[in-house]
Amino acid sequence: MVTSDKLLPVHKRFNISFSHGEGVYLFSEGKKYLDFGAGIAVNCLGHCHPKMVDALTVQAKKLWHVSNIYNGNELNLYAEKLVANSFADYVFFCNSGAEAIEAVIKTIRRHFYCKNQAHKNRIITFSGAFHGRTIATISAAAKPKYLEGFEPKLEGFDNVEFGNIEAVINSITENTAGILIEPIQGEEGIRVSDKKFIAQLRKIADEKGLLLAFDEVQCGMGRTAYLHAHQYYEVKPDLIALAKSIAGGFPLGACLATKNAASGMTLGVHGTTYGGNPLAMAVANSVLDVMLTDGFFEKVKKNATLLKNRLEKIKNENNDLIDEIRGVGMMLGIKINQKIENTKLVEIMMQNGLLTVVAGENVIRILPPLIIDENHINEAKEKIEISLRQLK
Numbered sequence: 001m002v003t004s005d006k007l008l009p010v011h012k013r014f015n016i017s018f019s020h021g022e023g024v025y026l027f028s029e030g031k032k033y034l035d036f037g038a039g040i041a042v043n044c045l046g047h048c049h050p051k052m053v054d055a056l057t058v059q060a061k062k063l064w065h066v067s068n069i070y071n072g073n074e075l076n077l078y079a080e081k082l083v084a085n086s087f088a089d090y091v092f093f094c095n096s097g098a099e100a101i102e103a104v105i106k107t108i109r110r111h112f113y114c115k116n117q118a119h120k121n122r123i124i125t126f127s128g129a130f131h132g133r134t135i136a137t138i139s140a141a142a143k144p145k146y147l148e149g150f151e152p153k154l155e156g157f158d159n160v161e162f163g164n165i166e167a168v169i170n171s172i173t174e175n176t177a178g179i180l181i182e183p184i185q186g187e188e189g190i191r192v193s194d195k196k197f198i199a200q201l202r203k204i205a206d207e208k209g210l211l212l213a214f215d216e217v218q219c220g221m222g223r224t225a226y227l228h229a230h231q232y233y234e235v236k237p238d239l240i241a242l243a244k245s246i247a248g249g250f251p252l253g254a255c256l257a258t259k260n261a262a263s264g265m266t267l268g269v270h271g272t273t274y275g276g277n278p279l280a281m282a283v284a285n286s287v288l289d290v291m292l293t294d295g296f297f298e299k300v301k302k303n304a305t306l307l308k309n310r311l312e313k314i315k316n317e318n319n320d321l322i323d324e325i326r327g328v329g330m331m332l333g334i335k336i337n338q339k340i341e342n343t344k345l346v347e348i349m350m351q352n353g354l355l356t357v358v359a360g361e362n363v364i365r366i367l368p369p370l371i372i373d374e375n376h377i378n379e380a381k382e383k384i385e386i387s388l389r390q391l392k
């Protein structure tokens with residue numbers, strides 16, 4: 001394995017490198033790993049899905065990049081399809097989750113600016129949320145750990161307690177423009193908003209004339225066993241940010257908005273070089289095609305329930321180590337008690353050939369590709385059980 005000390009040392013990396021991936025498995029030095037982390041909720045169709053490989057290779061032989069000063073077939077085709085399968089009227093493509101959130105923030109501010117209400121420029125956000133690592137997104141999430149050394153933070157966010165509707169109501173002023181929520185908090189430990197809270201946010205936003213935005217970067221594009229996370233909540237937002245699973249591993253982000261929410265986003269006010277790149281569009285199009293095939297989400301739902309049941313069983317047999325199984329669909333968390341650190345168990349599971357991801361609150365994230373079947377679930381169960389036994 002080649003290692004380099006020239007990489008800016010901001011990422012904590014395991015000393016493992018994968019040579020290739022196939023379906024729900026990754027391979028390293030001849031060893032096979034069941035990938036239940038999916039690149040932190042990215043590889044929604046597993047590794048090297050044939051439809052995605054086809055889409056990418058066909059496109060790679062045709063056209064890699066044209067500037068957004070030109071029209072693009074792949075761009076228009078995918079925009080039509082994604083918007084048709086959403087609440088939205090418009091989409092803006094970018095390259096990452098943080099950029100998608102940035103577009104959400106700018107769209108909200110511009111909306112009120114163009115209505116001669118420029119004073120309405122503040123956005124209510126929630127404790128525990130993760131929105132990315134740019135100055136705007138760390139300011140929105142307001143987590144001290146990510147802000148340390150990067151102040152002054154960007155003005156314009158009122159961060160309130162997650163799940164506390166009174167705190168939301170009390171923080172609304174004549175300057176409030178919108179609400180931005182990560183409805184299922186991934187990084188913080190699979191913290192799931194309840195449906196009532198999200199419905200209340202919609203109601204308050206309507207009553208006060210605010211825009212409601214969901215950060216679906218991690219919980220969207222199939223993770224909840226619905227195409228969009230807000231479909232699980234049965235609430236229509238005004239804007240959403242997407243990334244991660246949207247192109248199953250090809251870098252792509254998107255901001256979707258209603259015509260009303262996007263009313264201030266006129267010619268020249270926002271832009272990007274790579275957003276809507278033909279390679280990204282072709283791959284994303286193939287991902288969406290697979291997700292839209294008949295029965296895809298029924299199968300995801302069935303397997304997600306099976307997976308959760310298996311995890312609950314493991315929990316019941318290991319109450320001394322596991323406090324709780326939480327989450328929705330294929331976005332699940334195992335909350336470990338204080339006796340052990342999640343990092344330790346993640347490492348042991350990795351040694352046993354199962355990849356998972358740590359999160360806040362001593363939680364281990366279980367984020368498998370959406371294409372797993374019962375055999376993969378049983379294999380994961382066995383590997384978790386073996387790992388827990390090794391801890392005792």
Ligand code: PLP
Nearest residue numbers: 096097098130131132217218243
């Ligand atoms: N929002 C959420 C909910 C995320 O989980 C992430 C990344 O983990 C982001 C935004 C930022 O996405 P990116 O790392 O692609 O900028």
